[in-house]
Amino acid sequence: MDLLLIRHGQSNANAKGLLISTDQDELTELGKRQSTELAATLAKFGYSPSPIFCSPWMRARQTAERLFDDATRLTFDSRLAETHPGKYGTWLEADFNRAFPDFNKVIANRYEDGESHLDMADRVREWIDTEVLPRTGQPGLMAAVAHGGPISVVLQHLLNVPIETHYPSFTVPNASFTYLKWRTDLGRYCLERAGQV
Numbered sequence: 001m002d003l004l005l006i007r008h009g010q011s012n013a014n015a016k017g018l019l020i021s022t023d024q025d026e027l028t029e030l031g032k033r034q035s036t037e038l039a040a041t042l043a044k045f046g047y048s049p050s051p052i053f054c055s056p057w058m059r060a061r062q063t064a065e066r067l068f069d070d071a072t073r074l075t076f077d078s079r080l081a082e083t084h085p086g087k088y089g090t091w092l093e094a095d096f097n098r099a100f101p102d103f104n105k106v107i108a109n110r111y112e113d114g115e116s117h118l119d120m121a122d123r124v125r126e127w128i129d130t131e132v133l134p135r136t137g138q139p140g141l142m143a144a145v146a147h148g149g150p151i152s153v154v155l156q157h158l159l160n161v162p163i164e165t166h167y168p169s170f171t172v173p174n175a176s177f178t179y180l181k182w183r184t185d186l187g188r189y190c191l192e193r194a195g196q197v
Helices: 010-016 029-044 058-068 092-097 117-135 148-157
Strands: 001-005 052-054 074-076 140-148 176-183 186-197
Touching: 001 058, 001 148, 029 058, 029 176, 052 058, 058 074, 058 140, 092 148, 117 140, 140 148, 148 176, 148 186
Parallel strands: 001 140, 052 074, 052 140
Antiparallel strands: 001 176, 176 186
16 A cells, blocks of 8 residues: 655744644644645545544644545544644744754754654654554555654655654655555555645
């Protein structure tokens, strides 16, 4: 089964330059338009995935609801949520980086009252191991609507780019998609197509 990764449209936190924000951060008007345009792009390629997994965070949920019709069943999975930034959720990313210039050098560094990027990576890898890899022998396309961090983890894990020493190795823009094709002959996923609106 092939895998379609989708990053949510622009959120209020993205527009303001916040670090990560919270699970209640919503799409901007631009983010809503991006999501609608992305739905048309996915239709152009004939992508109609099932199953569809989605982060329960508001911006991912709102994106998924615009991408897929009401009859489409979404499975919300907290393992696809972004790294919880604890008390720094409302900080500007630039301010956090000035205050803690070495924080991102070690993936195991934990946000106070939150989690580390390694914590997030571990739960995303668990999702891959329980939801993605068991389906590789099946036909079809599955999708995940998530955030930049979890998408980088999925790509790194499936494309064999070390996470503990090279996170994030992939940065994907808002309202973008990444299509991974399962190659039975190679026994692994390969990047087939990526794009954005």
